[in-house]
Amino acid sequence: MTRYFAVACAAVAACAINAHAGTTIDDAALANEADGRNWATYGRTYSEQRYSPLAAIDADNVDELGLAWYMDLPNDRSLNGTPLVVDGVIYFEGSYNFVYAVDARSGKTLWTYDPKVIEAAGERMRVMWDVSRGLAYWNGKVYVATVDGRLIALDAASGERVWETMTVDPRKALFITGAPKVFRGKVFIGNGGTEWGPTRGYATAYDAETGEQVWRFWAVPGNPADGFENEAMEMAAKTWTGEWWKYGGGGTIWHGITYDPEFNQVLLGTGNGSPWNQKIRSPEGGDNLFLCSIVALDADTGEYKWHYQTVPGETWDYNSNMDIVLADLKYGEQTIKALLHAPKNGFFYVINRANGELLSAEKIGKATWASHVDLKSGRPVENAGVRYEDGEELVWPSAVGTHSWHAMSYNPDTGLVYVPVVEMPGFYTDKGMKLEEWKSPYFGFDPGIDTLRGDVPADAGTGALRAWDPLQAKVVWEHPLPGIWNPGTLTTHGNLVFQGRADGRFVAYRATDGEVLWSVELGHGISAPPVTYEVDGKQYISLLVGWGGTGASMVGSIAAQHGWAYKAQMRRLYTFTLDGAVPIPPQTNPPIFPKPLAAPDFLVDASLLDEGSWLYKESCSMCHGGGAVSGGYAPDLRASPIVLSEAAFKEVVVNGAKRVNGMPDFNDFNDHQLAVLRHYIRHQAGEPQNLGAGGH
Numbered sequence: 206m207t208r209y210f211a212v213a214c215a216a217v218a219a220c221a222i223n224a225h226a227g228t229t230i231d232d233a234a235l236a237n238e239a240d241g242r243n244w245a246t247y248g249r250t251y252s253e254q255r256y257s258p259l260a261a262i263d264a265d266n267v268d269e270l271g272l273a274w275y276m277d278l279p280n281d282r283s284l285n286g287t288p289l290v291v292d293g294v295i296y297f298e299g300s301y302n303f304v305y306a307v308d309a310r311s312g313k314t315l316w317t318y319d320p321k322v323i324e325a326a327g328e329r330m331r332v333m334w335d336v337s338r339g340l341a342y343w344n345g346k347v348y349v350a351t352v353d354g355r356l357i358a359l360d361a362a363s364g365e366r367v368w369e370t371m372t373v374d375p376r377k378a379l380f381i382t383g384a385p386k387v388f389r390g391k392v393f394i395g396n397g398g399t400e401w402g403p404t405r406g407y408a409t410a411y412d413a414e415t416g417e418q419v420w421r422f423w424a425v426p427g428n429p430a431d432g433f434e435n436e437a438m439e440m441a442a443k444t445w446t447g448e449w450w451k452y453g454g455g456g457t458i459w460h461g462i463t464y465d466p467e468f469n470q471v472l473l474g475t476g477n478g479s480p481w482n483q484k485i486r487s488p489e490g491g492d493n494l495f496l497c498s499i500v501a502l503d504a505d506t507g508e509y510k511w512h513y514q515t516v517p518g519e520t521w522d523y524n525s526n527m528d529i530v531l532a533d534l535k536y537g538e539q540t541i542k543a544l545l546h547a548p549k550n551g552f553f554y555v556i557n558r559a560n561g562e563l564l565s566a567e568k569i570g571k572a573t574w575a576s577h578v579d580l581k582s583g584r585p586v587e588n589a590g591v592r593y594e595d596g597e598e599l600v601w602p603s604a605v606g607t608h609s610w611h612a613m614s615y616n617p618d619t620g621l622v623y624v625p626v627v628e629m630p631g632f633y634t635d636k637g638m639k640l641e642e643w644k645s646p647y648f649g650f651d652p653g654i655d656t657l658r659g660d661v662p663a664d665a666g667t668g669a670l671r672a673w674d675p676l677q678a679k680v681v682w683e684h685p686l687p688g689i690w691n692p693g694t695l696t697t698h699g700n701l702v703f704q705g706r707a708d709g710r711f712v713a714y715r716a717t718d719g720e721v722l723w724s725v726e727l728g729h730g731i732s733a734p735p736v737t738y739e740v741d742g743k744q745y746i747s748l749l750v751g752w753g754g755t756g757a758s759m760v761g762s763i764a765a766q767h768g769w770a771y772k773a774q775m776r777r778l779y780t781f782t783l784d785g786a787v788p789i790p791p792q793t794n795p796p797i798f799p800k801p802l803a804a805p806d807f808l809v810d811a812s813l814l815d816e817g818s819w820l821y822k823e824s825c826s827m828c829h830g831g832g833a834v835s836g837g838y839a840p841d842l843r844a845s846p847i848v849l850s851e852a853a854f855k856e857v858v859v860n861g862a863k864r865v866n867g868m869p870d871f872n873d874f875n876d877h878q879l880a881v882l883r884h885y886i887r888h889q890a891g892e893p894q895n896l897g898a899g900g901h
């Protein structure tokens with residue numbers, strides 16, 4: 206089938222370009238809920254509902270769904286993105302923001318664009334997760350925001366670069382994983398980085414045609430001695446104590462950005478503190494605005510309108526960066542233009558978009574940091590001891606959050622929101638740390654608490670898909686899911702919900718009651734949400750498959766349990782239709798679980814392990830996994846022969862022998878640092894030594 210269409214396309218010279226001359230993607234197109242042909246922005250339309258009005262595939266015939274074509278992506282690793290589809294062309298990102306344009310009918314590649322991220326990254330290579338959640342499309346251009354901080358406009362027909370601008374200070378540990386959003390002729394993008402250096406969050410609007418900066422909004426106040434950018438920053442500064450600006454404060458805007466055409470406002474979900482630990486960041490307490498908030502800005506000027514803070518004085522990494530979904534909700538006779546938001550902290554929020562008023566906030570998963578949210582004041586009521594005042598506390602949820610960036614979808618037919626959730630506690634401790642001497646890290650992971658110096662065991666948490674009724678504030682149906690790291694959802698007018706799973710299965714549920722109607726085994730962990738669209742009157746569903754993201758790279762055994770070892774299985778783009786008859790291609794490998802190498806001659810020096818665990822956590826854990834157990838994003842170092850050789854280890858770690866493949870160089874590391882790392886890794890590989898008091 207693939208070949209047939211490829212030939213047909215070549216015969217009708219440049220059929221992709223003809224197809225391309227169709228829809229103009231502008232404000233009207235992106236606000237049009239009724240037209241299901243395209244998927245032209247991250248959440249399909251401005252509402253971010255991920256609801257499609259298409260119903261050719263429905264609850265009655267979904268069991269006839271079959272594979273139309275697939276595309277092997279041998280050079281890619283983690284695929285977390287939402288593909289965009291405009292007039293029958295699919296645009297998506299592979300690893301390191303490599304952009305593909307592919308004919309949706311055949312899978313034929315039309316063009317590719319390589320922004321050469323590894324060459325551009327410099328030291329930021331050390332902090333970059335190879336993660337990108339999506340592109341933007343506007344008026345014949347495709348916008349790619351690269352992990353190293355550039356915003357690039359490409360001609361959608363040819364893939365030629367139109368303009369490029371740098372959105373971050375390249376000397377800082379900042380990176381982009383989120384999709385840019387376009388509204389009213391402006392491209393809007395933020396960045397991440399709170400754990401990796403002193404970071405002050407912001408997002409910027411650029412002219413979509415020229416790349417010129419139009420406005421920028423800072424999420425937290427800077428040093429008052431330098432003066433405030435606006436009144437909002439002056440107000441926010443009153444909620445901070447100590448010398449927060451030395452640490453940046455945090456509040457990065459790395460994911461949730463929604464344009465709300467009905468109020469011409471942009472809604473931002475802001476990040477956690479830099480560092481997480483409020484005792485360091487703002488020692489006398491305070492709400493620390495605008496951390497962990499929804500902030501509404503005038504879309505033309507960037508001026509502050511209102512905010513709602515989900516976690517005042519945050520100290521657990523409970524950021525509010527998750528999706529912000531627009532919906533009209535009927536409260537009795539009254540229809541309220543609401544926003545739906547399920548941040549990390551375990552509550553599901555419904556907020557009135559006209560003024561930021563809280564309408565409801567109930568727990569969607571186990572959360573022990575607060576008993577409830579007081580609707581009158583809008584503030585959470587915290588439980589005693591949760592701020593690890595005495596140095597340590599087990600708190601639900603963990604820093605992974607009850608809901609991470611994996612997209613939720615809202616179906617106006619059923620009135621339900623389909624949310625992938627995680628149930629897992631976090632152990633928060635700063636015991637033994639000299640907090641008054643703490644300094645922001647230099648291109649390394651240090652959130653100001655003692656975390657991730659060990660493995661996260663496979664049974665530390667569980668996952669589920671929950672259908673949540675935002676009016677009744679309760680779960681209507683749910684399914685347990687494998688592990689904790691399951692991807693986002695899609696819902697349709699065909700009474701369907703689609704979701705991939707961490708174990709490689711792609712499933713369709715009936716939207717009303719959650720019955721499983723169809724599923725297919727794809728043989729590799731899924732981390733991206735599916736999309737649906739129509740070409741030549743036919744409905745398609747496309748899905749990227751490539752295990753990735755923090756829950757795949759940073760945690761350890763809980764990510765490794767699925768067997769998606771480094772480069773073991775083929776990454777692919779799959780496209781399904783009702784009459785699809787292509788057999789599901791076999792995987793290149795079954796699940797693989799790397800075994801630590803036995804090296805009885807390597808004698809672990811226990812006196813190096815405490816230092817080794819800190820340095821590994823700060824510099825290596827985000828790619829090679831907590832406790833040196835790899836979730837598959839990078840090789841499992843316990844199984845690496847390179848660790849056994851002092852010289853080979855230095856070649857790779859210091860001299861950058863594998864930089865082109867994604868292994869950064871740490872050219873400032875001395876021989877002692879290399880030794881503590883090797884001894885720590887070999888200890889984790891099973892040498893019978895004691896880690897000492899600090900490890901767990």
Ligand code: HEC
Nearest residue numbers: 330331333824825828839840845847857863866867868869
């Ligand atoms: C940004 C992600 C990232 C970080 C951070 C990182 N690595 Fe890597 N590392 C990789 C990737 C990806 C590879 C595989 C490269 C390849 O395919 O050749 C790799 C490969 C290696 C290898 C070679 C393994 C083998 O058997 O081929 C060693 C050794 C290694 N890393 C050690 C470290 C150490 C030690 C640290 C911390 C100081 C570290 N890495 C930090 C991504 C990372």
